[in-house]
Amino acid sequence: MVTHAPARPGRRRRRRSLEGWMFVGPFMLVFALVFLAPIGYSIHLSLYRNRLIGGTSFVGLDNYAQAIGDAQLWAGFGRVALFLVVQVPIMLLLALLVALAVDSGRLYGRAFFRVTIFLPYAVPAVVATLMWGFMYSNQFGLVGSINDALHVTLPEPLSAGLALASIGNIVTWEFVGYNMLIFYSALRVVPVTLYESAEIDGAGQFRIVRAIKLPHLRGALVIATIFSVIGSFQLFNEPAIMRPLARNVITTAYTPNMYAYSLSFSGQQYNYAATVAIIMGLITMAVAYAVQLRGTRRK
Amino acid sequence: MSTILKVAAAATAAMLALAACSDDSSSDLATPPATGTEADVTAALQKGGTLTVWAWDSTIKDVAAGFEKKYPNVKINLVNAGTGDKQYTALQNAVAAGSGVPDVAQIEYYAVLQFAIAKSLANISGYGASGLKSSFTPGPWNAVTPNGGVFGLPLDSGPMALFYNKEVFDKHGIAVPATWTEYVDAARKLHKADPKAYLTADTGDAGFTTSMIWQAAGKPYQVDGTTVRIDFADPGAARFATVWQPMISEKLVAPIPPWTDQWFKALADGTIASLPTGAWMPGNLASGAAPASGKWRVAPMPQWEAGGQASAENGGSSLGVPEKSANKALAYAFVKYASVDEGKDLRIKGGAFPSTTADLQNPAFLNTPFPYFAGQKANEIFAKSAQQVVPGWSYLPFQVYANSVFNDTAGKAYVSSTTLADGLKAWRDQSAKYGTEQGFTVK
Known part of the structure; x- marks a missing residue:
């Protein structure tokens, strides 16, 4: 089927890039799951504060100010x-x-x-x-x-x-x-x-x-x-x-x-x-x- | 019809959630109502099921076996999730994650308040726990019943006594000290006679320090709801800091960390000649320092006042039922079995020191000879110590954290020119900072 595809340059370029994604896809998926997601979650966590008395509240950048x-x-x-x-x-x-x-x-x-x-x-x-x-x-x-x-x-x-x-x-x-x-x-x-x-x-x-x-x-x-x-x-x-x-x-x-x-x-x-x-x-x-x-x- | 119900339920839930959000901190602390009744426990035992129990105490194994034998339709899954703070970390993580929470957890007395306030432990008074008050000695019972609830049943207790190596004492002509001043003098005498030997080992231990202050009638922690007072300048704490200071500055304590191999070796070969610690120690000595069997004896705690009769608790645990357990009634049945029923007898047989008044007065218990102590009836001393525990002690509602930073702060007194009093003050400040961050009012 691929061989019958029209040989217009634009199409071919798009398909080539898609194939590229298919190669890096599995890596990107795992990368996103074990690297990007935890970092995103950590950033999310760092914007909140959980107390024994008072529960969880959004504190913006307070934690960063405290750390500094x-x-x-x-x-x-x-x-x-x-x-x-x-x-x-x-x-x-x-x-x-x-x-x-x-x-x-x-x-x-x-x-x-x-x-x-x-x-x-x-x-x-x-x-x-x-x-x-x-x-x-x-x-x-x-x-x-x-x-x-x-x-x-x-x-x-x-x-x-x-x-x-x-x-x-x-x-x-x-x-x-x-x-x-x-x-x-x-x-x-x-x-x-x-x-x-x-x-x-x-x-x-x-x-x-x-x-x-x-x-x-x-x-x-x-x-x-x-x-x-x-x-x-x-x-x-x-x-x-x-x-x-x-x-x-x-x-x-x-x-x-x-x-x-x-x-x-x-x-x-x-x-x-x-x-x-x-x-x-x-x-x-x-x-x-x-x-x-x-x-x-x-x- | 069912849709309307669902909507109504959702609306109610939302309103409850809103109400919960707008709660002020004082009602946040309100003791959760007791869940269930005694009938639930009976029903749960008939129905059976599987219980996951987190405990590191070695005698719980026998209790689990005994319980399974008595109730064949119950399966106990006993897990050692770590000792002390390691287990608390695992438990807190499980509670936070909302999965993997055990049905029963071993919690030391100093940590009960923290888990109760965080609503991690269920108030088991409804299952009949409140009726057991008279079964236990006051110290352990008070520890498991903060804020008017019952958050566990006492498993054992650790009334303090002085364990000492009689052979070393006799060799150097050291009399068993009756006061802490005499104890410090004895430490000087021993270390001078044999520079390799120390009267005791201390590398900075939060549990030991708080117990010593407790015995000195100090009340460094006062907890009233969400208001906490921490004061290590209190007379009892100050007394401990003053008397114990020379032990550290004159290097009279062996710098050997507790529970390490070298610590047990030093207990066995006479390098460490005595230990003021809880009544749960004999089993540890017998297994960890076996070669010294027959050389050690037990004496009442040295006193802060000559002729005094004061003691304190050191360690000791309860069994609690986590709020997120799916089978609380059955879990309570196990807790009761282990703390007041047949399970407790199995534990005493296994060397545990009970917190049940009946056993502490039982002649058979009191007259048990300890081969490790050359046949001495050590339980008489422990039982007497249990009666002499100074009342009114309280731990912090965040004691697990406070203990974790003891060596960061007070520990400086052991490795630098910082005094113990200043170290305790630094410990106070660090604990107070944490308490404030956690929403307590710290004074």
Whole structure:
């Protein structure tokens, strides 16, 4: 039937676009259902307020005004921002060094090394955090055992001053391998001819890294940074699982996501939790977009 | 004809909805009328059916089995939806969603008022619950009967006592403290004699703190309808904060979070030498700190005044019937079975501490020797403590939330130079803020 259709250009163009929609249709449907609809519902929720006494009422942008002046939210935001500027560079630098080492071809047992570095990423975050929680314990954990064996007093990893760094350590351990893999795959697609010509020109390994490998890694670096920015702003698993070990330090509003979680699950403040989630989503989008703009800009 | 009826019904419903919207906050709080009668319960038992019960208490399993045996046409679907606040979260979500609501739910005393005010729990007085008042000790009964309704039946109670490791006490020549001042001195003495040992563990626990203030005759929470007064500068609260402060600042409490593996290990190996807690503790000690069997004993709570006779409740739960249960009459039958009838006997056999006056006076109960306490008749001490509970205590109508932010605020006293008194004040402010946001008048 399709072949018998009149071959007028206008008709054909319209039909072509329809076929396109049929291809993306299933995706769009699921996308709308699991992405657009929840966001729409959250925005709807954020315009209301539900009270134990007085029920639900429409409050317009009151929740947003409250969030802007909410010290707890911004303290949590400050914490993840600090986490972002300290942990992410350390993690990406480590991942970069490992990727370059694996790619250099001078590493003995390369496959084994690659798998071992990647392995922590395969450990579920919950298990990893429980394991680290045990090691961090200064009563019966690893820190406690070291203290006993060497008669020293190591600083408590989950004390007020060190908790964020300890969480950063877990996240770094978990994600170095993952980022290494992103960098490593980017390095694998560099044409071998470039290396050959560099060698003919007499370039050393460091020169090759600087002049060929790093420029080729630019795209991968931007992607990894964006993932890490999102990951930092959404920090939840590690502090939430660590909380029972240090409730007084890791508060219910330790990170914005934890705050949204406790607002909704302990305080039944679904509306305000939705507001916090939307604000954090917007900030994350803005920062990720800025990273992308900055990263893909030509010199 | 039927169309006219439908229209009339719709109009009535709309008017009711409008009326509900225009309700002012005071009538919002009005206790929902009791639904059903005792005859409904009998009828429901004859008809049978399936009940979903949410409870984490381990003895409810026996109760469910016993109930099914007695009423073969009833099927009990027992679900452990989490312990304490985890279960409340699930229950609140189910109520908000309007589906998946259980027929019976275990609710701790501190949370009953919150669920009653939110109209999540049914007023079961009509089924005959109001006639059971004399069966229970006053503390638990008051907790389940806020605002003139009955929102559950007491399952157990937690009159406080001091559990202590006699071996550790004897080794270091520590006498069982009779007052909290002596307790603090004993903590100093023990920790000095053995820097690895602590008299007790405390990492900031809302339930423990409120119970201690309760015993000190503090009344930090006063609830009158939608008006709530929160005051941690009240003499009882201030007394607790002053006496307990050195325990924290001199690092005399083990920084081991409760209910963790290391906590049980520390209870077993003598690192934690005593615990002031509720009468439901023996079973937990026997299972969690089994190696220390025979070393522990029970003593009456240390007092705030020398020669005093005051005690408080710590924990304890009720069984309530959610308003959205489809089979409230049958649910009530189960609640009654578990709290005053045969189910209660099964629970006592399983190690639960009852809140029924008859059992608390029963010689067989009082004379039960506890192998874990080297044969000590600990129930005598618990039963006496139950009689000495300071009357007049009230929790907040949003205590579940308040407890969830205890460590954010008062917990600062445990990890920084903030004093406990200032920490409690911060807790007060955070609770008050939430109360105001929820439409209460907070003073």
